[in-house]
Amino acid sequence: MYQVIQTGVSRCGVSRPRLTCNDSTFHPVLNLAEHLKISQHDDNNPRILITGGLGQLGLGLASELRQKYGKNNVILSDIIKPNKEIVDNGPYIYADILDFKNLQELIVNHRIDWMIHFSALLSAIGESNVPLAMRVNIEGMHNVMELAKQYKLKLFVPSTIGAFGPTSPRNPTPDLTIQRPQTIYGVSKVHAELMGEYYHHRFGLDFRCLRFPGIISAGTEPGGGTTDYACQIFHDALTTGHHVCFLREDSRLPMMYIDDCLRSVMEILEVPAEKLKLRTYNIHAMSFTPAEIYAAVKKVIPSLTIEYKPDSRQGIADTWPMVFDDSGARKDWGWNHEIDIDELVKIMLTYLAPKYGKTLPF
Numbered sequence: 487m488y489q490v491i492q493t494g495v496s497r498c499g500v501s502r503p504r505l506t507c508n509d510s511t512f513h514p515v516l517n518l519a520e521h522l523k524i525s526q527h528d529d530n531n532p533r534i535l536i537t538g539g540l541g542q543l544g545l546g547l548a549s550e551l552r553q554k555y556g557k558n559n560v561i562l563s564d565i566i567k568p569n570k571e572i573v574d575n576g577p578y579i580y581a582d583i584l585d586f587k588n589l590q591e592l593i594v595n596h597r598i599d600w601m602i603h604f605s606a607l608l609s610a611i612g613e614s615n616v617p618l619a620m621r622v623n624i625e626g627m628h629n630v631m632e633l634a635k636q637y638k639l640k641l642f643v644p645s646t647i648g649a650f651g652p653t654s655p656r657n658p659t660p661d662l663t664i665q666r667p668q669t670i671y672g673v674s675k676v677h678a679e680l681m682g683e684y685y686h687h688r689f690g691l692d693f694r695c696l697r698f699p700g701i702i703s704a705g706t707e708p709g710g711g712t713t714d715y716a717c718q719i720f721h722d723a724l725t726t727g728h729h730v731c732f733l734r735e736d737s738r739l740p741m742m743y744i745d746d747c748l749r750s751v752m753e754i755l756e757v758p759a760e761k762l763k764l765r766t767y768n769i770h771a772m773s774f775t776p777a778e779i780y781a782a783v784k785k786v787i788p789s790l791t792i793e794y795k796p797d798s799r800q801g802i803a804d805t806w807p808m809v810f811d812d813s814g815a816r817k818d819w820g821w822n823h824e825i826d827i828d829e830l831v832k833i834m835l836t837y838l839a840p841k842y843g844k845t846l847p848f
């Protein structure tokens with residue numbers, strides 16, 4: 487009845503097997519228990535589907551959205567097998583964004599109103615498997631966008647600092663400028679921005695897009711990007727005491743703590759359409775180099791050491807913005823970050839120290 491097939495990728499880019507069922511009476515979407523659980527929607531709030539929800543950003547966003555719109559109105563999905571805690575916290579379903587019919591079924595059966603499209607292969611992983619990145623980031627995004635158009639969903643798709651390239655102004659990088667990225671990740675994100683804006687003007691799709699800096703979190707792992715070192719340094723500070731950085735000490739990149747990032751999504755979803763002069767905005771919080779974040783962590787953990795061993799990710803970082811100009815988001819819908827570099831260091835170390843059995847001087 488069951489067979490194992492290969493599908494998609496895990497967050498580290500490795501193909502993972504999944505079970506599929508060839509018994510025609512078994513229905514993955516309408517499995518009774520799951521259906522009853524998920525169809526008990528709360529009140530008149532929007533029903534929201536998050537794709538790629540088990541990555542760095544999805545779990546945190548689901549938690550915020552569930553607090554605001556009701557637990558059963560927010561459905562997390564991914565191609566990864568969830569742990570018990572994820573399932574206990576609210577609806578979770580399998581959804582491969584490359585499977586158009588399955589996505590269509592989910593949208594219809596769960597009466598979805600909004601979609602948050604997180605599935606993607608990030609910059610470094612994307613370069614290691616370009617054909618798969620093209621499928622997931624471009625073909626998958628086409629599926630999502632077409633369904634959002636057909637079913638008149640509000641659609642949020644994040645873009646990135648990686649949507650810019652060496653010919654873009656890098657300090658600061660404005661909302662509207664030259665975009666000639668040199669990674670498949672960046673090319674696919676520019677494509678998503680342009681397609682979303684085209685669908686908005688041509689078909690009235692309520693498309694909303696924010697370009698995120700590198701996101702730093704403690705509770706979830708980054709998914710294979712060029713900014714991942716800025717998460718790893720905190721773990722190393724509390725474990726080995728030594729960080730090997732894959733970027734040069736002077737590689738300046740825009741960064742943001744996850745709470746600011748998730749709040750930006752919550753806010754953009756609710757902005758009245760007439761306030762949106764653009765459908766794709768830069769958002770910014772802080773900008774630092776490896777040397778600067780090292781110095782900030784070292785203030786708390788003086789024994790921390792660092793060495794710089796730039797690898798292929800350096801070539802990517804060298805083409806990305808150093809500082810984002812997010813004045814449009816601040817002016818049009820009141821964007822404001824809350825966490826700067828010193829606060830970031832305090833939050834990350836406070837969160838991670840108990841995990842590694844360490845006490846901190848504050």
Ligand SMILES: NC(=O)C1=CN([C@@H]2O[C@H](COP(=O)(O)OP(=O)(O)OC[C@H]3O[C@@H](n4cnc5c(N)ncnc54)[C@H](O)[C@@H]3O)[C@@H](O)[C@H]2O)C=CC1
Binds near residue numbers: 537
């Ligand atoms: N984390 C960051 O620093 C930034 C993230 N973003 C964007 O935010 C979004 C979420 O990012 P993260 O959570 O960090 O990514 P992540 O790499 O941690 O998670 C992506 C998820 O997509 C899933 N996925 C892969 N193939 C799939 C498929 N065929 N069908 C369904 N799901 C599939 C993976 O299983 C994974 O859980 C992405 O679109 C990313 O480009 C943008 C800028 C910065």
Ligand SMILES: CC(=O)[C@H](N)C(=O)O
Binds near residue numbers: 610
């Ligand atoms: C900035 C991003 O989009 C991501 N973290 C990456 O480094 O690929």
